[in-house]
Amino acid sequence: MSRTEKLAALLCTAGLDRLARLSWRGLLVFNYHRIGRPTELDDPDLFSATVEDLDTQVGLLADRFEIVAAGSADLRDGRPSRRIALTVDDGYADELLAAQVFAAHGVTGSFFVTTGYVDHPRHAWWDEIAWLSRGVPADGLAPCEWLPDGLDPSGHSPDDVRRLLNGAYKARAGERGEEFLDWLSGVTGRERPDVGEAKDRWMSWDDVRGLRRDGMEVGGHTVTHPILSTLDAEAQRVEVSQSMGRLREELDEDVDTFAYPVGASDSFDDATRDALRAAGVRRAYSFCGGLNGRRGTDPFDVRRVGVFGESATVIRATAALPAVFGAPRRYA
Template sequence: MLNHAGHRETPFGLRGHLGRLCHHAGLLRLLQQARRCLYRDLRLLAYHRVLTVAPDRFDFDLGLVSASAECFRQQMQLLKRRFRPMSLGQVVAAIDAGERLPPDAVVVTFDDGYDDNYHHAFPVLRELEIPAAFFVSTGHIDSGRPFAYDWLVHMILRAPVGELALPELDLARSMPTDRAARRDLAQHVLDRLKDLDDDHQMALIARLEQAWDLPSAAGHADCRPMSWAQLREMHAAGCEIGSHGVHHRMLAKLPQPALEAELRDSRATLERELGAPVTLLSYPVGGDASFDARVVEAAMAAGYRAACSYICGTNPAHAIDRYALRRLPVEREMDGGWFAAMLTLPKLVSYPTVSRVS
């Protein structure tokens, strides 16, 4: 979890404590009613993984674990009780028709396509009849292969080496023996890596796989993508399935032909496998270095009608930018009070996004 300065925060930092304080003081309902009168906006929740993990035995990025299965159920129960869950398709239709969104509208979204989405999130959503959009990288579905960024973190956590030498990042240091220190190092490397263009990102990861004999093709039980059978079942039950590209590449880092192929081919694959139109997109990584005017133009040309960023915030009802929808990331450290406060007071309690564009 990162604060606005990009530094790692401890659980229940200032925003967390503020959210819990408002919750335990019984102020959130009153604040929600007051905010509803003064300001109307669209909230989108952003999840990655719903998984109960033991941090000392989990060899992947803890920052992508949004909630345990138990916490996710509690969050969705609160969402249904106090807010207005909508599908992203309903939002797009309202925008097209020039209609006002209802107060307290919230859309639930998931990025990447991990199989825990099917095993832990989907049953809760189906039971509570809450719509959700799942954005998947089609090149990984049915493959068993983790995403490249996941595997980079995994390798740094597991590599039996004493030194880490990354000349591509002008980085060389001893490999920590302490697990927490390795996690911090992995996050630092991942952040630095995303400043490179796509070819250099993938080349660095491939080099480490070979040098450390940790091939991603072997897969891992703790980091599997969904299958097409699972996605078809979810789609038949009413879940929206959207594109997250083919290979989970930062679209703004790609040359034009590769950018267009990621958008075109992922959509075509989804439509073929699901037998239904696909018009929703989430930009992989999703920060301000991941998409730009060129990417938006290509998304529009490829037939997408809305696209989600991973920039933290809400979307003012009078001026929704359908190709740069802001979202509220759900963090593993959030308890019920913090989560409720984030939905009620998103500007105060959610985490500002670190800009990567100077």
Template structure:
């Protein structure tokens, strides 16, 4: 069946580029992060890509898009945020199957503080807790489904707040419940450099992972440009690629944001709007795809369908 899907993809896919979005690759399943792949799942993802697609780096892809020379079944693998397991779990699998990748790093979280959304999820993950004080109300946590529902409500409440207000809101949840953070899950600067030395392209993802659209022009440029400078200082390599936080065009970024990314000197930028890219597309608004299927056939079929 995979050979049939491969033949269909080769015929109808045309010169199109698929870009996959990942965040974490977990050693084992996390009930508060059911959408994150485990090492076992990521392994067969990469094996399938190695066998049935043409994995290329984002830098190669940009040149091919400009020159209209994309290979058949071209695909890129990308990761957002800068999790340590990108280095410790994902990178060995990428190397095993000779898959190039790009990791977009939000630089503020390299200093020991986790992403704000992970801090929220971890509050609801602690099975020793039966309830939490949330917005001055004691709330029963219940089973995993209810914990996920409660956590999602907090994430949506906090997501579009200004950065300082959002972080203060998360910290209030911890303070109100007399809780402390678990061990950090993000790479530090030296680990980012180590990943770059493994051949993984490091891209920018802002400093604080804000919703750029809600910031002033000056604040947006500071987030975009400072991130690039920090990463180049840490890795000793040019940082050419950028991922917009949250990444939905119109909702999370505007044409002004795109212009600022270009001004900062990035060559490509990716959104989270689903689709493929091809010759003539804007390199600063490349579309991506989130894989979630739990069987190789469905995963392969969805990738093929997304290229039609």
């Protein structure tokens, strides 16, 4: 049991969460990614919960708090309220299960869709890295432009190796993501996964329209899920505007919310904000943890707390004491 789990269990067992959750006011946003269990073609870090665990978590939160729609929630609500919103990123087909859970509990979730993966299904770069990283040779990888210090796998778990390569992509690939993946395929001796096998991994546009029919919110998440701050201003403009344009076209309605890929404080910049304004985005979500609304919230930096397989006990403790449990534990 992790230190976080132990502390959360102590808080809940002692009943202190009932008092603790009276200590905050504002909007707490939980962010989920994939629903289910990973296969060998998946990055396991992207899995937030099983259907059963998500159902338990949503029920627990709904019993204790007001659950509101993230996109329409008033960020400066003057009421002495504790509100929670639920969001889901990327647009994987398994995330439709989250919509079913939300609907069963009578709550609205917000889904941020990577439009390029809907239009042209393929394996996401992080899933490809998860697949290719299994081929890193025992003697490691030599220094190169992607890994200036090389990569020595000795003393590292396979998860560590995968995360190191994932970090290298985020830091250096920029608009050259395909080059990075081709390089990694070459040095590991593993072929990149077959694009044809990715067809059913993502929602279809019928699925996205179904989310709206079922009362869920839908927002943008770029076209190809790059780390926006690693792109020049024009490339950022294209990623944002084309993503929002496709959603508006397919849904035949205005779409004005957006979630930053990865969402760390350094994954978006002033050029990103300019691109959002130009595309008519009203509200954008980061992944930096914390509460919204206590001292006024930047509408282009609405904070979210990530869920990465934590137990219902940790979710309960996070909702009770977001100042303690709401810091980023991992970035997607």
